[in-house]
Each structure stands twice: as structure tokens, then as C-alpha cells.
Amino acid sequence: MSAEHDELRQVVREFLTQRSPSHEVRRLMDAGESRDEQVWALLAGQLGLTGIAVPERFGGAGYGPVELGIVLEEMGGALLVAPYFATVAMAGQVLAASGDEAAMARWLPGIADGSLTATVAVAEDAGSWDLAGITASAQPASAQPAGDGWAVTGTKLFVVDGHTAGLLLVVANAPDGPGLFAVERGAAGLETARLDALDLTRALASVTLRATPAVRVAAGQDTADWLQPAFDLVLAALAAEQVGGAARCLDLAVSYAKVREQFGRPIGSFQAIKHKCANLLLEVECGRSAVYHASEALAGGEPDAPLAANLAYAYCSRAFTDAAKECIQIHGGIGYTWEHDAHLYLRRAKSSELLFGPPARSRVRLAELAGI
Amino acid sequence: MTLEREAAATVAEPDDAFRARLREFLTARHPGRPPENPRERLPWTKAWLATLFDHGFAGPSWPREFGGMELSFAHQVIYHEEVARARVPGPLGTGLNIAAPTIIKYGRQEQKERWLAPMLRGDVIWVQGYSEPEAGSDLPSLRTTARREGDEYVVNGQKVWTSHAGDGDIIFALVRTGTRESRQKGITYLIIDAHAPGVQVRPLRDLTGGHLFAEIFFDDVRVPAANRVGEENDGWRLARTSLGHERAAGALNQAAMYRRVLTELEELARERGQLADAVTRDRFTDLEMRVRIIRYNAERTISGILARGDAGAASSVSRLLITAFEQDIHEFAVDLLGPAGLLGKSAPQAVQRSRWLTGFLRTRASTIGAGTREIQLNTVAEQVLGLPHDPGMPPR
Numbered sequence: 001m002s003a004e005h006d007e008l009r010q011v012v013r014e015f016l017t018q019r020s021p022s023h024e025v026r027r028l029m030d031a032g033e034s035r036d037e038q039v040w041a042l043l044a045g046q047l048g049l050t051g052i053a054v055p056e057r058f059g060g061a062g063y064g065p066v067e068l069g070i071v072l073e074e075m076g077g078a079l080l081v082a083p084y085f086a087t088v089a090m091a092g093q094v095l096a097a098s099g100d101e102a103a104m105a106r107w108l109p110g111i112a113d114g115s116l117t118a119t120v121a122v123a124e125d126a127g128s129w130d131l132a133g134i135t136a137s138a139q140p141a142s143a144q145p146a147g148d149g150w151a152v153t154g155t156k157l158f159v160v161d162g163h164t165a166g167l168l169l170v171v172a173n174a175p176d177g178p179g180l181f182a183v184e185r186g187a188a189g190l191e192t193a194r195l196d197a198l199d200l201t202r203a204l205a206s207v208t209l210r211a212t213p214a215v216r217v218a219a220g221q222d223t224a225d226w227l228q229p230a231f232d233l234v235l236a237a238l239a240a241e242q243v244g245g246a247a248r249c250l251d252l253a254v255s256y257a258k259v260r261e262q263f264g265r266p267i268g269s270f271q272a273i274k275h276k277c278a279n280l281l282l283e284v285e286c287g288r289s290a291v292y293h294a295s296e297a298l299a300g301g302e303p304d305a306p307l308a309a310n311l312a313y314a315y316c317s318r319a320f321t322d323a324a325k326e327c328i329q330i331h332g333g334i335g336y337t338w339e340h341d342a343h344l345y346l347r348r349a350k351s352s353e354l355l356f357g358p359p360a361r362s363r364v365r366l367a368e369l370a371g372i
Numbered sequence: 373m374t375l376e377r378e379a380a381a382t383v384a385e386p387d388d389a390f391r392a393r394l395r396e397f398l399t400a401r402h403p404g405r406p407p408e409n410p411r412e413r414l415p416w417t418k419a420w421l422a423t424l425f426d427h428g429f430a431g432p433s434w435p436r437e438f439g440g441m442e443l444s445f446a447h448q449v450i451y452h453e454e455v456a457r458a459r460v461p462g463p464l465g466t467g468l469n470i471a472a473p474t475i476i477k478y479g480r481q482e483q484k485e486r487w488l489a490p491m492l493r494g495d496v497i498w499v500q501g502y503s504e505p506e507a508g509s510d511l512p513s514l515r516t517t518a519r520r521e522g523d524e525y526v527v528n529g530q531k532v533w534t535s536h537a538g539d540g541d542i543i544f545a546l547v548r549t550g551t552r553e554s555r556q557k558g559i560t561y562l563i564i565d566a567h568a569p570g571v572q573v574r575p576l577r578d579l580t581g582g583h584l585f586a587e588i589f590f591d592d593v594r595v596p597a598a599n600r601v602g603e604e605n606d607g608w609r610l611a612r613t614s615l616g617h618e619r620a621a622g623a624l625n626q627a628a629m630y631r632r633v634l635t636e637l638e639e640l641a642r643e644r645g646q647l648a649d650a651v652t653r654d655r656f657t658d659l660e661m662r663v664r665i666i667r668y669n670a671e672r673t674i675s676g677i678l679a680r681g682d683a684g685a686a687s688s689v690s691r692l693l694i695t696a697f698e699q700d701i702h703e704f705a706v707d708l709l710g711p712a713g714l715l716g717k718s719a720p721q722a723v724q725r726s727r728w729l730t731g732f733l734r735t736r737a738s739t740i741g742a743g744t745r746e747i748q749l750n751t752v753a754e755q756v757l758g759l760p761h762d763p764g765m766p767p768r
Binding site: 250266270271274275277285292293311367370372 | 638647653654656657658660661664665668669671672679685686688689692693746748749750752753754756757758759760761762763
């Protein structure tokens, strides 16, 4: 991490302290809104954060996983309510990894300047991101002579911010195997709806497509070859957000333990509380090490990057959920109230942990990558 | 610091050149495999340490004035990498890592000249006298007394958990010079001749059945006052001294060592056809994550020191991670072996000379020695997280 990285972190942290304090998070949450328009405009325009990982020739800043990770770590701490993760970390990184010039030229500039929100839709009923389990299908639209028009049919679930995204990148089976298809909001036969789900600060949606017109992304490439590494970028980004959330849970717990008095002394002076907090610090710091290693390995195209990304996600999934649960426990009764933010972190933590499938599944993938 | 040395430090040797020079030396002078006969091992190790010293390859973090190399932190990291790669014996006793930094920082010139070079050369073996039967985690309550009589101190009491005590020539000890209640304000740092009249070393059999540790008894042992480091009653402050970040310089090697151990266990499980089992694979996956994070933490700590001179929070918690890993991997290995895991090394059916069972027993000490896990968690909570001190405990 360089001095520029420290500066980026500081700028994002200050912005979020000002613009996404707890009461703002709760206002958006209660209203069921996906973002505050002014905050989105500032973070896209003034701070340029939506373009941080978009190549310069498509209007972005041309940075990569390291810088995006820093931004997400801070956003995870603040529980920012915005379609940033879906748009930038998921769709933006997947598009940029596709190598499809036409698709990148068409959509990346909108992602970079914040005018377009987007997401990636893979999982179906089974909740799995394994390409092998996909049942949605794509057929060439016969009306299109050039052959770049497709019609996609199927139902996607657990799509992050899928009910508001302007662009949906949908995985579906073409006659030649699984492929990625771009569907724009407003397309015929597209229906999206927010799901009633645990995380109140990040929505999951169902996406139904009925012969919905779509554009194939990275046609002619073996999807498994390029999409899996792109998913690894998404995992590392989510891990960064998770470790930011875990660190904030620890901060909340420590701050409370310093001032809350029982038996005539601060509860943080009791060993039982101290040990909980120190054990959480261990998890947070190990999580940070895993995240920083993964983003640097991805940025440098290191051979161990896929393993590092999966490891960071598996470790930080646990760390964040542990931290969120302990944060509630250390707060005692007040931690069990709706008014306290502790449950918002628990909701985000568990939701992030299960987003790509059962945790046992991600550990199996990790074992495969490690050659165990 | 002289002008000459500053100039030498500015025109630093390039990393690659230093590595090549060190590797060449370690290859040319390699002492070979350790002798089979345990009684030949001590002189063999001493001969190697003398070779290192005589050619200027000892004491990477020590000042040149006392025979050290005075390396930059980056070169210290390289030094530890190359020494681990060469698989040559390490230092004898605990003086080099624990006592030397205190003496270098707080010793008088005469003391440094008298003690440091012979310690580094392996001519004189230094062992620690801190813990006592009644002073473990609560070390400031120690009771071994040193009574001043003219130019001497008269030492009485008992120390315990001293490693290498059987080979020790000098004991660096914390002794009570203040009142019994004075705690850390009445402790003095004293260097005691292990061969002096009244010093008795008694081997202590630990739970592994081995004799790595000893108890030391002091019965009216007369120690010259010139052997006191720092002022009387000021020893506590001096005891925990390190030279810059020297301890972090070997962190990558430690990580590489655990990596090797886990790989060896994976190979064993593969040979025995146990990796097909999903539960076993998941346990391995967990250890795999942890062993890699041990390395990531080491890399992060080292790059933090190189970039900004700050080891950061990862270094404060890495020992918690490592000690739990050591214990878990050995217990898991024993479990994997089933009843065969119970066999000692003289049983003909023992797997890999019973290394995993030995490790399972030995690593009970990992979360006790050099501060129990519980005390360490308290320290992290108070010093890193800023949680309040327990009012029921004596002040730090």
C-alpha cells in the first residue's frame, strides 16, 4: 500500500462519514430506496469512484483490484446504501474482463460516469454460481441477420440490486454452451422484483426473462475460461467489503466496552470482553492480510490469484459474521434492539457469506484450487 | 555513529549482491549434517557459530562494533532467508535474541565489550532466568532476591523453565532488589555466572518426557555489582528490548517452515488415501487457509516496516495465529493416524518416527511459554485496542 492508497482511503472514509452516517443508511433502508441521488452523483462525479476500475479508454481511472478493494473496505464499514458493489465490482469488472470491445465501449463509459447501474445474474433456484447448474437458455433471434441478437429465457434469483439495475449481465446456456448476455432495463419480457431477504441495506432481486432480447458478450470465447477469473475479481472485492464491515463491528464493540459500566467498572476491563475483542482483532487483521494479498495478486496477474481471491472470501466471510455476532453479544441488550446498527451488520455479513452459495461449497472450491 | 559508517550505510550493497555473497559463503563453509552422537553436537554447533562470526556473517541486526553485521532491515530479511535455506544450525541459548538487545541498548561500554562478542561467537552460552514457580504470568511478583554487599550482590531464590540451562555459562536474570511489594519498581537486571558457587541447575522433566528445561537454584551466589545492567531497580523497563524490528525479519522463514510441515502432512494423508474423505479435506482446507495467512501477515508486516517503519497491527496478533496453528496441525495429524498416532518413536510401527505425537505434546507449550495466550490477549486488548486495565489487577 502506497501513500496514494492511504490518501484514497482517507478521502473515501471522510466522504462516507459525512454522507453516509447511520441515520442516512436508515433513512434509505426504511424508504426501500437503492441510493441517495446526490450521494451517488458526488461519488461518481466528484470522487470518480464508479470509474476507479474501468480502463481509461472507456472513461475510467484505470486502476484495479487494489484501489477498488480500498474503496469497498470503507463502504463496507459504512454500510453505504448504493448499487456500487453490483455496478462497479460485479458488472464493471466482468465487462472489463470480457475483452469484448463493442460491449465495453457500449456500457463501460456509463458505469464509469455513474449514469448506468448494472449487475450480474447467475444463480437460479439452487443459489449456485457454478456454470454447470444453469438452466436459463439463450437462442439466436432469427430476425437478426447479423447473428448478434439473442433471446434469453429463464429465471434468475439472488441478483444483487437486480430490481434497479439499468443493465443485467445474465448467464444463460446458448447452443454452444454457457454464455454471458447483456439485457437492458425496459427490454421486452424482462421482469424484476425485490426479494424479501435478510440484508436491509443491499437488495436481492428475482429476474424473469421471457424471450428477452439480449446482446451476447464475448461471443466466440470459452465462457468458463474468462468468466471464472472475472468471478474471482468479484470475490476479492466482496472480501474487501467484508473485512471493512468486520473492522467496523470491532470498532463499535470496543468503543462501547470502554464506556459501558457494570459492576462499577467499564465492561471492557473484564477479561471475558477483552479476549473476545482481541480474538476479533486477530480475525480482522488476518482478513486484511488475505484481502490485500488477493487484490495485489489479481492486479499483478499472479498464478496464485484465483486461490488468493477464494481464500480471502472464505476467510472474510467467517470473520465478518463472527464480528457481527460478537458485536451484538458485547453490546448485550442494546445490541438486540432494532435501533442499534449491530443487526444491520449481521444482516450484511450473513448475506455476503451466502451470496455465491453455501459456505461449504466455497471451501470445496478452495480445496480444489489448493490441490488438496 | 561515525561518519565512515554513515557513508557505508548510504552506499549500500545491492540486495542481489549481498544475497549472492552470503549464499556463496554458506555453501562453501557448510558444516554438513549434524553428528549422530548427541554429545558431539554442542562442539559441532559452536564450531559453526565461530566460523560465522570469524567471517563477519553473525549478528545481522547487531552493531559492527561488537562483531555484528549492522544490516538494513531489508538485508536482515535476506539473511534469514538464506540461513534457513542453507539449513545450518541456529544460535545456542536465548541470549542472542533476548539479552543482547538489552545489553546493546543499556549496557556500559565495558559490559558490551566483555559480553557481546563471545556470546555471538558461541563461545559463551547465555540462558534466561526470568520465570519462577510463583511468578509466571505475574512476572513482576518474582521473589529471587539480590542483596547488595559492598561490590557484590548476594542472590538467593529459584528460577524455572530455563531452556538450554544444562549448556549455559551465563544466566541473565531478573532479581528483586526492592521490597517484596515493590513489584516492577524493585527489579534489577543481573548477569550471573552459571558456574559460580551456589548455583545449582536441576533438569526439569516436561510432559513430553524430555529435559529441555531446567530449574536453577541460587544459594548465596555472589555476583559482582559490575554485572548489573542499567540502574538498580530499573531492570523491568530494560527487559523487553529489541533492536528495531529484528524479530520480524525472520517471519517469512517461520511461515515457510509451517508451509513445509503442512505439505508434509498432506503428502502423508495422500499416501494413506485419506484425502478422499470430505471431512478430512475440509480440515486440510482450514489449515491451508491459515498457513497462507501466516505468510500474508509476515509479508504485510515486513513491507510495512520497509515502507514506513511500522510493523502494524498484523504483527501484534500473528503469534496468536501461529501458536494455535501449531497446536491444531499436530493434533489433527495424530487424529488422522488413528491408533497409529499413539505410537512412540521406538515402536517399530511408528509413523514418521512419531513426529506428530511429539509435536502434539510439545506444542502444549506454544500457548504458555513467552506469555500465555490469555495474557497475550489481554495485552493486545489493552495496548492495541485501548481497552481499560482491569482495576482488580496491579498496575502495569
